[in-house]
Amino acid sequence: MPRISVTVDGIRYDEEVEPRLLLVHLLRDRLGKTGTPIGCDTSNCGACTVLLDGRSAKSCSILAVQADGCDIVTIEGLSTDGTWHPMQRAFHEEHALQCGYCTPGMILAAIDLLHDDPDPSEETIREGLEGNLCRCTGYCTIVRAVRRGAREMSRDQEGAATS
Amino acid sequence: MIPASFDYVRASSLDEALATLREHGEEAKVLAGGQSLLPLLRLRLAYPGTLVDLGRVEELRGVADRGDHVLIGAMTTHYEVVTSPVVREHCPLVALATATVADPAVRHRGTFGGSLAHADPAGDLPAVARALDMEFVARSPEGERVIPAADFFLDYLETALDPGEILTGVRVPKLGPGWGFHYEKFHRTAQAWAIVGVAAAVRRSGGAVEEARVALTNMGPVPVRAIGVEQAVRGADPGANGALRAAAERADEDTDPPSDLHARPDYRRHLARVLTRRALLAAAGAA
Numbered sequence: 081m082p083r084i085s086v087t088v089d090g091i092r093y094d095e096e097v098e099p100r101l102l103l104v105h106l107l108r109d110r111l112g113k114t115g116t117p118i119g120c121d122t123s124n125c126g127a128c129t130v131l132l133d134g135r136s137a138k139s140c141s142i143l144a145v146q147a148d149g150c151d152i153v154t155i156e157g158l159s160t161d162g163t164w165h166p167m168q169r170a171f172h173e174e175h176a177l178q179c180g181y182c183t184p185g186m187i188l189a190a191i192d193l194l195h196d197d198p199d200p201s202e203e204t205i206r207e208g209l210e211g212n213l214c215r216c217t218g219y220c221t222i223v224r225a226v227r228r229g230a231r232e233m234s235r236d237q238e239g240a241a242t243s
Numbered sequence: 244m245i246p247a248s249f250d251y252v253r254a255s256s257l258d259e260a261l262a263t264l265r266e267h268g269e270e271a272k273v274l275a276g277g278q279s280l281l282p283l284l285r286l287r288l289a290y291p292g293t294l295v296d297l298g299r300v301e302e303l304r305g306v307a308d309r310g311d312h313v314l315i316g317a318m319t320t321h322y323e324v325v326t327s328p329v330v331r332e333h334c335p336l337v338a339l340a341t342a343t344v345a346d347p348a349v350r351h352r353g354t355f356g357g358s359l360a361h362a363d364p365a366g367d368l369p370a371v372a373r374a375l376d377m378e379f380v381a382r383s384p385e386g387e388r389v390i391p392a393a394d395f396f397l398d399y400l401e402t403a404l405d406p407g408e409i410l411t412g413v414r415v416p417k418l419g420p421g422w423g424f425h426y427e428k429f430h431r432t433a434q435a436w437a438i439v440g441v442a443a444a445v446r447r448s449g450g451a452v453e454e455a456r457v458a459l460t461n462m463g464p465v466p467v468r469a470i471g472v473e474q475a476v477r478g479a480d481p482g483a484n485g486a487l488r489a490a491a492e493r494a495d496e497d498t499d500p501p502s503d504l505h506a507r508p509d510y511r512r513h514l515a516r517v518l519t520r521r522a523l524l525a526a527a528g529a530a
């Protein structure tokens with residue numbers, strides 16, 4: 081069996097994997113990272129989104145062997161020292177979830193879209209999240225949360241730059 | 244679902260990938276971004292014995308300006324294509340259409356070459372390849388050959404590539420000054436595939452249309468050029484009431500649109516005419 085080495089939420093893992101093992105199953109079943117849910121079987125819903133070398137990817141549509149050598153961030157790796165990531169806080173404060181099933185993927189996709197546009201318009205947010213489906217909220221609060229998270233992230237960065 | 248078992252080889256060079264394909268014969272399949280192949284494996288609609296992963300073959304990746312054309316490496320991701328300054332400047336139609344493919348996460352992984360080699364009739368890039376007369380560069384252990392877009396797409400999910408061949412890159416001719424472009428896609432939900440799509444390139448001189456290229460997505464098992472429209476639109480004044488509309492009425496000539504849960508053939512024919520009018524107007528700068 082192929083041996084792979086991946087870094088997940090800052091910790092390095094060396095694993096023997098069957099080639100057909102999906103990344104999402106490696107994360108959930110082997111590494112216990114059940115914060116990453118599986119929502120569909122068709123690569124459509126985005127619930128399983130993680131950051132792979134910094135950019136969003138659907139972990140149900142990637143083989144674990146393809147991720148060999150990569151750095152992976154899941155929803156479980158976003159907080160630092162018990163403090164939530166600003167985007168997590170914004171989702172909480174704007175009530176951007178009901179059942180919460182889509183939320184890990186939404187938050188990671190939202191952080192990803194800020195790479196290309198740190199101050200996104202409503203339209204940019206809606207397009208940036210087109211690969212993430214939510215069957216509860218109707219998206220309005222999600223869009224508001226991403227605007228808020230973006231503002232707080234740039235404020236944090238300015239703070240870091242001037243201090 | 245979990246895919247059926249297969250062997251996996253990660254190629255580190257094109258030559259290694261070709262040798263592995265040869266060794267394993269028809270049982271082997273190339274893995275690019277996996278954004279079409281993995282869903283197929285998970286639904287158990289494909290049973291390759293061996294997957295040859297091109298993900299780390301750096302020589303297949305990137306965009307190069309080659310004077311009269313732009314060479315896009317097969318393993319260049321959709322995201323890299325959309326954000327490439329060379330593509331945006333010299334092949335804007337490719338950037339416009341690629342930006343409509345799937346969603347950001349899929350565009351980070353899915354590749355330009357994979358989309359074309361997959362030859363899904365609902366895929367957006369094959370019609371663009373036909374409209375721009377792209378050339379497909381294929382390698383086998385015997386050497387290289389170049390396949391014109393008109394000969395590349397043979398049938399539903401079937402191309403002129405031989406099983407042991409790898410698409411290494413695609414040459415996109417630069418059309419020169421005076422051209423306008425548009426890709427018009429009709430789909431019901433944000434990240435969905437095209438029910439019908441229209442790729443249009445229009446060159447105007449003075450006021451009138453001098454030349455146009457129009458190709459259709461999902462109006463048959465392979466992408467088609469709307470030759471009737473291209474002829475009818477020549478000399479038309481985009482400002483004149485109805486001139487482009489009349490030309491667009493010929494969009495569904497010689498097409499063979501599929502019937503599926505999204506649309507019946509007659510509805511697709513209607514869409515082809517309406518979307519072609521919109522695409523022509525936008526490409527002519529008259530929308």
Ligand SMILES: Cc1cc2nc3c(=O)[nH]c(=O)nc-3n(C[C@H](O)[C@H](O)[C@H](O)COP(=O)(O)OP(=O)(O)OC[C@H]3O[C@@H](n4cnc5c(N)ncnc54)[C@H](O)[C@@H]3O)c2cc1C
Pocket residue numbers: 122123124272273274275276277278279280281282317318343344345346349352353354355356357358360361365366367368404408409410411434435436437
């Ligand atoms: C949710 C979702 C929505 C999508 N929506 C759209 C859409 O709207 N429009 C659209 O056009 N596409 C869409 N796609 C498909 C996407 O564009 C894929 O990226 C593309 O079809 C396949 O590219 P890939 O690199 O992932 O190829 P893979 O999935 O790795 O391979 C696809 C096929 O091509 C073969 N192949 C790949 N590369 C080569 C090569 N270099 N030489 C020879 N054979 C090769 C493989 O063997 C396989 O048979 C969507 C996909 C998903 C998951």
Ligand code: FES
Pocket residue numbers: 117118119120121122123124125126127128129138139140141
């Ligand atoms: S579970 Fe991965 S996209 Fe739905």
Ligand code: FES
Pocket residue numbers: 176177178179180181182183213214215216217
């Ligand atoms: S909160 Fe339930 S799916 Fe989004």
